[in-house]
Amino acid sequence: MKTLLVMTGLAAAALCAETPRAALLVLAKTDLTLSIVDPASLKVVARMPSGPDPHEVAASSDGRFAYISNYGGGAYHTLTVVDLVAQKTLHAVDLGALWGPHGLMFAGGKVWFTAEAAKVAGSYDPSAKKVDWIMGTGQDGTHMIHVFEGGQRIATSNMRSGTMSIFEKARANRRRGAPGGEWEQTVIPAGRGVEGFDVTPDGRELWSASAQEGTIAVIDVESKRVVQTIAGDVKGANRLKFTPDGKHVFVSTLGGPEVVILDAAARRVIKRLKTGRGAAGMQMQPDGKRAYVSCTPDNYVAVVDLHTLEIVGKFEVGREPDGLAWAERP
Numbered sequence: 001m002k003t004l005l006v007m008t009g010l011a012a013a014a015l016c017a018e019t020p021r022a023a024l025l026v027l028a029k030t031d032l033t034l035s036i037v038d039p040a041s042l043k044v045v046a047r048m049p050s051g052p053d054p055h056e057v058a059a060s061s062d063g064r065f066a067y068i069s070n071y072g073g074g075a076y077h078t079l080t081v082v083d084l085v086a087q088k089t090l091h092a093v094d095l096g097a098l099w100g101p102h103g104l105m106f107a108g109g110k111v112w113f114t115a116e117a118a119k120v121a122g123s124y125d126p127s128a129k130k131v132d133w134i135m136g137t138g139q140d141g142t143h144m145i146h147v148f149e150g151g152q153r154i155a156t157s158n159m160r161s162g163t164m165s166i167f168e169k170a171r172a173n174r175r176r177g178a179p180g181g182e183w184e185q186t187v188i189p190a191g192r193g194v195e196g197f198d199v200t201p202d203g204r205e206l207w208s209a210s211a212q213e214g215t216i217a218v219i220d221v222e223s224k225r226v227v228q229t230i231a232g233d234v235k236g237a238n239r240l241k242f243t244p245d246g247k248h249v250f251v252s253t254l255g256g257p258e259v260v261i262l263d264a265a266a267r268r269v270i271k272r273l274k275t276g277r278g279a280a281g282m283q284m285q286p287d288g289k290r291a292y293v294s295c296t297p298d299n300y301v302a303v304v305d306l307h308t309l310e311i312v313g314k315f316e317v318g319r320e321p322d323g324l325a326w327a328e329r330p
Contacts, residue, residue: 017045019084024283024292025066025325026301027054028318034068034082034089035317036327039285042303042315046087051080056281058104058111059084059327065126066327067093067104067111074100074117079124084327093124095131103144108151114142121145121156121167135183137165143195148203153221155197155206162192164208164217166224186224190217196239200264201246209237209251216240216251218267230267234260238280243306244288250304252279252293259293261309271309275302283324294321 017038024037027050034057036046050057055071064085070076070092077099078092095101100117110123110132119142123133141159148154154167170182191210194217199206205227206219214235218228236255242264243250249262258272259279276298283292284306291304295314301321303313 017043019045019087021063022326022328023063023084025057025059025084025327026292026294026317026321027057027068027281027323028320029054029296029322030319033318034066036084036087037301037315037317039290042313044315044317047318048082048087048089049080050082050089051078051092052076054080054323055102056104056323057325058106059325060106060126061109063327063329066325067106067124068323069101069104069113071100071102071116077101077115079104079111079113081126085329093129095122095124098122098131098134103142103156105145105147107147112145112147112154114145114156116142121154135167135185137185139163139165139187144197146197146199146206148199148221155199157190157194157197157208158187159193159195159211161187162189162194162210162212164188164190164194164197164206164219166206166219166221188217188219188224188226190219190226191215191229193237196237196241196251198240198242198249200242201244207240207242207249209234209240211235211237211253211255216249216262228267230262232260232262232269236278239282241282241284241291243291244284244286248306248309250282250284250291250293252282254278254280254296259304273304273309273311275311276300281322281324283326286326286328292324294324296320296322 051070053072066082068080098115103114139158139161152169193211197208216230236253251260261271276295281294
């Protein structure tokens with residue numbers, strides 16, 4: 001009995017280890033948890049409640065807090081806040097009538113989000129503890145969001161409308177860092193079921209994947225036009241991510257057993273990496289060494305070496321892993 005108690009104590013201690021300075025955050029949708037993973041050991045060091053139906057997670061710029069969207073296909077209207085240092089779920093931010101929060105990004109001291117059922121994008125100010133900006137898209141299925149550097153340009157994908165929205169601050173109102181004022185929206189047809197998208201490291205192009213058509217639209221950000229459509233055969237596409245160096249593009253799909261990898265310069269598929277029965281959330285390690293892919297149907301996260309483009313490990317965080325984020329403290 002004494003040995004059992006010691007082993008149990010060690011196991012408990014291992015799960016409550018200190019949060020590493022650089023950590024991977026992973027949601028488990030069925031278990032309703034957020035796990036903090038040590039990327040060096042691929043071990044879960046802590047696990048906290050995530051709130052209902054967690055889909056996406058974003059970390060604050062100082063790596064101390066995580067914000068989780070409680071989606072429910074429009075059934076919920078909260079963001080759950082987690083203290084990553086204390087390893088404790090703090091509270092839920094009530095978004096009021098902004099139902100179905102999904103896409104998240106932390107930028108300029110704000111949590112930027114989409115609210116799919118309300119057809120809007122918005123920002124939440126943690127210091128003021130309030131939603132300080134809301135912008136309607138007029139599009140169905142406003143799902144993912146990206147805030148460009150400086151906060152003067154924002155993009156969202158709109159699944160059911162099959163469009164991308166690019167919002168730009170009107171020139172007369174471009175006061176750096178202020179979300180208010182007049183905005184101008186350009187709606188760009190990008191393929192049916194468009195969902196996952198990313199922006200090149202230089203900010204010049206936006207690539208989005210059409211889940212129903214299996215194509216990738218390359219959009220010139222300045223002209224806000226589709227300049228090329230790549231026949232990538234990515235039906236069921238879920239997420240699209242550039243590697244940190246901008247050389248490769250990863251597209252996860254829940255419609256097949258592979259992550260599709262493209263050469264960004266050549267704009268063609270160079271590899272189909274078998275990951276399991278389907279893949280959803282992805283996260284690139286900022287140093288460009290690894291990518292992490294949530295293999296949701298198989299209940300594990302795959303680790304991809306970005307130099308060899310091969311799977312080099314797998315780990316588990318719970319049932320139906322999905323949204324991932326990187327948190328790093330100075």
